[in-house]
Amino acid sequence: MIRAIITDIEGTTSDIRFVHNILFPFARERLAGFVREHQQQAHIQAIMVDLRTEIEEPQADTERLIEILFSFMDQDRKSTALKALQGEIWRDGYVNGDFTGHLYPDVLPVFNAWQQQGIALYVYSSGSVAAQKLLFGYSDAGDLTSRFSGYFDTHVGAKRDVQSYRNIAAQIGKPANELLFLSDIRQELDAAQQAGWNTVQLIRGEEDTDSVHRQVNRFDEINLEQFPS
Ligand SMILES: CSCCC(=O)C(=O)COP(=O)(O)O
Numbered sequence: 001m002i003r004a005i006i007t008d009i010e011g012t013t014s015d016i017r018f019v020h021n022i023l024f025p026f027a028r029e030r031l032a033g034f035v036r037e038h039q040q041q042a043h044i045q046a047i048m049v050d051l052r053t054e055i056e057e058p059q060a061d062t063e064r065l066i067e068i069l070f071s072f073m074d075q076d077r078k079s080t081a082l083k084a085l086q087g088e089i090w091r092d093g094y095v096n097g098d099f100t101g102h103l104y105p106d107v108l109p110v111f112n113a114w115q116q117q118g119i120a121l122y123v124y125s126s127g128s129v130a131a132q133k134l135l136f137g138y139s140d141a142g143d144l145t146s147r148f149s150g151y152f153d154t155h156v157g158a159k160r161d162v163q164s165y166r167n168i169a170a171q172i173g174k175p176a177n178e179l180l181f182l183s184d185i186r187q188e189l190d191a192a193q194q195a196g197w198n199t200v201q202l203i204r205g206e207e208d209t210d211s212v213h214r215q216v217n218r219f220d221e222i223n224l225e226q227f228p229s
């Protein structure tokens with residue numbers, strides 16, 4: 001019996017093109033100026049401390065960190081520090097109405113149905129928790145933040161690591177076999193499955209013929225009765 005559903009964002013609830021063509025360029029254009037302007041603020045300093053730790057360069061100055069952040073963006077590296085900064089930068093874009101968080105139209109009706117069945121919804125994304133709340137708070141369908149019982153980012157671990165899913169299960173407080181993870185990325189689903197979770201792969205674009213996971217093209221094709229009770 002599925003009691004909690006944990007969803008990825010990019011490529012699952014939301015179009016990868018929104019993230020790569022709207023969000024990422026918006027942050028890239030503003031990143032250097034943002035870091036220079038806000039580097040004295042405590043929460044930005046904390047992000048920079050994390051970044052220095054991540055790159056093992058305790059003496060790195062602001063310009064070196066900016067250089068590193070650009071190389072991380074080029075690699076689409078899921079660095080917790082980069083993701084935290086991107087979230088800070090996107091805030092202005094959402095608040096000023098430059099964009100709204102993309103949501104596939106099939107998502108919200110299915111969220112509604114699951115909630116009516118008493119199933120708790122969570123998010124797990126490489127984007128920071130703050131960025132997740134912005135995307136769903138300023139989504140195409142309005143403010144959906146109250147729909148979720150919790151949010152997880154790479155502070156629990158990377159999305160391809162089995163231990164991350166064990167950490168999330170411990171925080172949710174439910175056994176792994178009552179959890180369902182939704183993602184477009186096979187390697188993330190493999191990790192969740194190794195942790196004992198149920199999985200469904202969203203195929204929003206190209207097919208994935210190497211996957212062992214149940215596959216659907218839309219949320220309304222997910223049949224919770226297929227999972228063992
Ligand atoms: C919170 S929306 C931005 C998502 C993001 O920054 C990203 O790297 C995509 O990560 P995901 O784990 O959702 O595929």
Ligand SMILES: [Mg+2]
Pocket residue numbers: 008009010011012183184185
């Ligand atoms: Mg994804």
